[in-house]
Amino acid sequence: MEWFDNGWGLSLTVFLPLVGAAVVMALPRRNELAVKSTALVFASLSLLTSIIVALRFDYGDTSQFQMGTDLAWIEAISSRFHIGVDGISLPLLVLSTAITVLSVIYSWNHWPEPHNPKAFLVLMLVLATGMAGTFVALDLILFFVFFEVVLLPMYFMIGIWGDRTKRRLAGLGVEVEMRLYASIKFFLFTLFGSAFMLLGFLALFFKAEPNTFDMVALSELGRAGVFTGTFGFWVFAALFLGFAVKVPMWPFHTWLPDAHTAAPTVGSVLLAAILLKLGTYGFVRISLPILPQQAQDWAPAIAILAVISIIYGSLACLAQTDVKRLIAFSSVGHMGFVMLGIATLTDIGINAAVIGMVAHGIITGLLFFLAGSMQHRYHTREMSRLGGNMKLMPVLGGILGFTAMASLGLPGLAGFWGEFMALLGSFNPLDGLNLGVFRTAMVLGAVGTVLTAGYLLWMLQRVNLGEVPAEWASKEFHDADGFELAAWVPLVLATLIIGIWPKAVFGATNDAVVSLVERTFG
Amino acid sequence: MIVSQFLVLSAALFALGVYGLLVRRNAVLVLLSIELMLSAVTINLVAFGAFHDDPLFTGSVFALFVITVAAAEVGIGIAIVLMIFRARRSANVDELDLMKW
Amino acid sequence: MDFVDWIEQPQNWVFAAIAAVMLVAAFRVVTSKNVVHAVLFLVATLAGSAALFLLLGAEFVAWTVVLVYIGAVVVLFLMGIMITRAPIGADVELDHARRWPAAMVAFAVFGVLAGASVASFENLELVGRVERTGDLGTTLFDRFVIPFEVVSFLLLAALIGGIVLARRDVDVSEDAEVSG
Amino acid sequence: MIDYHGLAPEIVLAVTIAAVLLLDLVPIPKYWTAVAGLTGLFATVVPILTLGVLRDETITMLGGSYVVDDFALILKALFVATGFISLLLAVGFVESDRYYQSEFYFLLLASVLGAVVMASSRDLLTMFIGLELVTAPSFLLAGWRKGDARSNEAALKFFLVGVLSATILVFGMSLVYGATGEITFEGIRSVVAAADLGGEPVFVLGLLFIIVGFGFKVSAVPFHFWAPDTYEGAPIPVAAYLSVGSKAAGFVGLLAVCYLAFPDVRDIWGPAIWILAAASMTVGNLVALRQNDVVRLLGYSSVAHGGFILVPFAMAAVYDGAGLEEAFFATVTYLLIYAFMNLGAFAVVMAVADKTGESDVGSFAGLFGYAPGLATAVALFFFSLAGIPPLAGWFAKLVMFRAVLNDTGTWGAVLAAIAALNAVIAFYYYARVVKTAWMDPAPETLAVPEAAARPLAPSLGLAMGIAVVAVILVGIFPQLLAFFGDATKAVAFGF
């Protein structure tokens, strides 16, 4: 297994889906079974390798990048194929491969219209490569490439299989189909951010001596105080723009509700579960270690924006009439907690952020699955038309209730740790940060938890509970089927396990985060 | 003789060529204007060649090439004008605005 | 060297005369209301330039101008005028109405070019000399052989392409469909 | 004095041209002339390769006027490849109707020959003649659809503006010659360095006129007006060639002149190019937003890309040494990548036009439904043009940004920011085409089954295949092309 530890394991995890995409592309479109099983096999192989990576990972040394390799890639610009995982990226890597497999399983008999499993799966597999790659990349350019690779498949997923309702939008004089609007909005927002992020990367490259894109080397230089002053400020600003759009932080969040709402079920799941994490991961992996001084300067501002996101997202949720849009806005709030954790620049806060990312990935992914399945059955997402779901579909409704509880941060379930520890961290942020800001943020964040509970209960009330409306009373509904359960139960279990035994995540992240904080801000 | 006298003359020819280029409607006349400008170039080149007393006669050689090229361009230009005239029964350049949006 | 010095040189009388003719002719080229006249004025201008080349000692270039321009190009122009039935004789429609803006641009061009030239060369003297055609030929085929060969391709291309385009072929000209 | 090995690519190409003309006389199907042309272009690669591998040092001929070095060879290879793909694109077009065939190929090859000559030219005269040989046949090619008014108009506009630019260019050359007494780049450079001509009005005028002349070739704003009109009117393969081969030739001239002849006055041309670059990117992209014809859209997109390619130069004024090498590397790499993706884009436009008979954006609608492979190609090329990883375009953008950010001063940052914003804007119109192809339903006027059944011309398929492979492969392993770009750095070496 020597070869496996020397980068092959990670490379396989990242690129097996891409190979799968190529194979699927070569298969005839009519032979759906072959297409589906090939996709599932490759996604599962990727998951398997990521699990083997996790098993062979040395948890005694989580702050080091392991299982990686550093090969020549683009010598002309001294960018290298440098990959590896540490305790921070490992959980996210496994999460991304797992969610991919579950998405394929779920898709098995839930194809969005227009019916084209082959194209859908190819895109999904390409997406999987992008997501996994972002979490293992240790070279800024490699990171950037993977970071961008996820855009294309998602763009097509939203644009082709998305919501076809037409809506008149503020500022646009015409009616547009939501899928088209949302897909381009998603892409332009992210591209806008990442264009500047790339400029930031390049600026770092040239400032570093010797010039390098290597994150590890840049972090050391960052610690040594190479990137400071006005230069650092602008670079941090550029990176901030790139990551904050992706997270998304208020006020860069408006692509999210549209994209999540318009996307087909699996698209929403992948968006919520993984894509949003790329932004926060970028903060932890790149912004903080490389620009520690700027991180400290910006932290209060980030905390304020994070809190605005929390409150704003929750309040916006309360005004939604569309289940998916509500869940989408809830992401704004939840990612606000993650950002609040990051902004504290403490080991508690960053640990909270990582577990928050994982938990949000699992829980919100599951919520989108459920919302998708409901839409599949009711052909509407308007909550005012729904009700009594528990009666019509007890299993689906029960899981929805469970997930909503997890989402509102019920202690004992996965969502709790991220929220609570983010608050814990912001009580005592890094020395030198403005205590007033962070403690106010803490209190407001806690208020946010109430609002979170409010909208989720309200959602449950309108969707799950109450009498069955006349519209549905006479109709037959089939409860969750085997594929759905196969996709959901693992997520439910993960929610429980992480909730009860957060060491499943902290065990990997803790040392890595501690050493990050100590080395960077210590 | 000084260099400037030739240069000023050539500048005047060039400017007149520009004027013609801008105001003439008939394509052939536009071509004529361009020839004026090219002749300004040749005057420049020959004058500079003489000025530098170039052992390779670069100025003159360059001028020869410019003249040759100008001839070729005229040939091409006339051919295009003829083609357009066939299609449109007119050789006025200002009537060509099919493609603008 | 002031104007008096300048005008004392006999070549400069010649130059002045030729230049005056050229300028007038060139002006008429771009203003003449008659197409044929415009071409003939171009002939005059070019002849003037040939004379200037002689003055500068560039004999071969001078004769080339006469042969190529006046002999061939002008004929080409005249043929073009005939075939396209350009209105011969006075025609107000020959020019655009926007003469003044064009004139302003032209003046600007002249100002910049002449100004720059004078500013740079002030009154540096020209050495009069005679370029022997044989020497010219030697450098042409030695030092400048590649451009020379290339220009032959250029002429060939212009010839063949010109013929293709200018040719009247009924079949093709009917075809106005947009095809890719 | 003449190194025939060094001249071998040009000679092979010249022989090919002759062969094409001669084959025309033989009573065989005309497409054999195309085959001959393609074979000849392919054969041209052989001496380029042998020169690249066997040549020990730079071959200099004719008193420094003609040089064979890495830069020249790589660009020659690019021109030959561009010619090859353009010719492949053209076969389908020329065969599709009773067009003059061998003459078309002849002119195209002649134009390629001009570009190949330009790559090695190291004096003003050869550069000018080479440029004329690139341009003159393309005037004619643009008008090849003789019966089509748009094609005629394209030819005339292209011709008039082209000749004007050539005149300005050669006027500028004459002034530079006058100011320096030299026409070889080497000579000019030494005179400029010795005499400090930076303040000499005539010299500055000449320099800027030369830049304007090449600016026309690269369709830099404000000398770009001809480009969209011409692309729209000209046959699509010609437009493809113009937007790539002819444009690349312009860049070669610009690169060579700026770097080799005028490196010491880069504080003059640097800012000028800064302006051109910023204007080209912005205007090109903004205007492209409004286009409905895909070819015209690609025309404006090529204007914008011209701006992007100019960006690395723009900072030359403040660079020296490594920075200039980076800029040079960036420009060449961008050019190489741009060539493949833009040719690919034109190829798909042709393919779609073959299917639907139109080339406006709306005609792409429903493509994903009836021709998913073609739709995928549309996405690949247009997103590559937009610079989305992992398609080749991203690397071009990256090296461009990298070159401009080498200097951390304000002007570089501002230009980089402009470029970044433009990259985002550009995405919108590229995405619009892709969106139409993938997400919009087929128009009712289109007979879908027939369109689906209409086969792709094999030559077109081959061209597209080459471009697809290049775009993906280079996107994932940019080193493949970056290697070439890297090799050209030597040209900029030494200042």
Next chain:
Amino acid sequence: MFLAAEEGEKVELVGGFLAEWAWLIPVVPLVAAAAIVFFGKRLPYKGWELAVGALGFVAVYGTALLIGHAMTPMGFEDHVTLVDAGTVPGLGDLVLEWGWTVDGLSIMMYFLVGVVGFFVFTYAKGYMEGDVRFTWFFAAFTLFAGTMLVLVSAPNMIQLIVGWEGVGLSSYLLIGHYWEDMENVWAGNKAFITNKIADIGLFLGVIVFAIGAGSFRFLDVFEAVESGAISSGFAVAGALLIFLGAMGKSGQFPLHVWLPDAMAGPTPVSSLMHAATMVTAGVYLIARMFPVFDAPAVAGDIRWLLITIGVITLFATGLIALVQDDIKKVLAYSTLSQLGYMTAAVGAGAYTAGLFHLFTHAFFKALLFLAAGSVIHAVHSNNMSDMGGLRSAMPHTFRTFVIGSLALAGILPFAGFWSKDEILATLNHDGYTAALVVATAGAFVTAFYMGRAVFLTFFGEYRGQGQPHESPPIMTVPLYGLAAGAVFFGFLNVPGLYTGFTDWVTARVFVPQEYHPESIDFVVGGIGLLVALAGIAAAYVLFFRDAESQAARDRFSIPVLYPILENKYFIDDFYMKGIINPTRLQIAAAVNWSNDRIIDFAVNAAGVATRVAARFVYDILDQLGIDFGINAAGAVTGEAGGALRLTQTGKVQQYAAVVVAGAVLLAAGFIIFA
């Protein structure tokens, strides 16, 4: 005499076999709950047997622990890490772990939850018979007990939070058990949200203490507060925040509003919720953290607040109970009132008294609810106006209800007398005279409304529909079980006679420093008893003698007060109309509006602006600009007439013009600047 040490000292107490296995107490019900969800429906009693078995186990285990504890005090107030849940780095030993506590306080609660729960669960079998979601009910119900036990067994604040919120969740599920009716769903939401608001306090309080002590463990926190490692200011802030949390769960004014609505759940739920789980959690939390609340650095600053809140709650809610027609609501408000007593007691430092009241109250309040449920079961209505004269029809229920009422009213010798007396005595002893007066007045109110309830329900004529009949034995037997507790458990702590209870609950590692009476305070006790009797008498006068016309009599009293009470001081209205609805409707809508109309507008407008810019550049600069420039120039030179024509002239020459002009301008500019 069992005390191992004097008050205020720390003692090393040992566990033993029973203590070491006590983790089964929370785990068994949780496992049972899960099992009921998955297998319940296939079992003969549809999962009830699992539920009642789990509670029986807890009851037995709790009793065993209690007995063991009574013999040898157990002080297992330590982390026995069951599952190491990971560490929170950077703060020393800030470890996430699950463990359990076995000490006097928790044993008392285990016993309470187990025994009361066992009776309630048994009863519920009868009460819930035939319910659509019978199995689900028992799953949630068992979860309710299980999470409460998690809370009680928590040796650290994280586990406490988990149990705390778990209780909240289960109560949400149970209150909204009949979720087809939106009223019930609202009630569940209200309970959850109100508690969640209070939880802000709990969370932040925990954060304050955890950061201060570097540990989530209670013992470390106590240590840190005692040693001053947590500064007094932080400790006070933390204690206040924790108290805010407790106020939510224990329904303290003004966060009490959820509790009466929580009656929407099935009666057994109300019974358990009001007796052993949920509402007692707040008081339990204060008791658990008593070493903090009672620390010298803290107590002085917050006692007054706890007492004030407690007293306001006990009196204000008691008054509301006076006007309720719904028998469950009467009991609910009485619970609030009693919780006020408890809070005031622990606030005043009367740790034992407060807990003792909690303990006795659990029995008789559970009893009252079950009995009320029995009545409701019989008459199919919650309203006392539909009852009356049930004394003969439901003799068992009548008897036990009266016992419970007497206990609640504090009549000698029932349990309530002893526990309430201790509270009053402590208030008296510690000099909180005002509080004492109000509390005594509260005793009158208590007796009055309980008397009213008894008279209206069991005396007079039957006013309801149908023929009421006694409930089946499975419901009545638990009533007697609980009634026994209501009768006898008062004697567990009679000052001067037997103070076993005190010994149990004060057997902790941190022995509480508190006052508890050495002997019965005859004056206060006597007054209390008299006041209670007076209350009953008043009720008798008002409601018994003329039961028929009571409906009119209901509007008996003070005209201003009555509407205020009936509207619950308008607090609910204020919350609903002043906070919830504006947040939910206007503010949320405004945020959403701003999202769609401002941010999105900006985004879209940026897009549109780009396109407008494009149009401008294209139409104006690219296509017309040249013309425009030339037209303008033309106009200047007097050729305005030709201007329009000019726009139609050939473009190519405009291109040329731009090329030339551009070249010249560029050149001129650089020549000038170079």
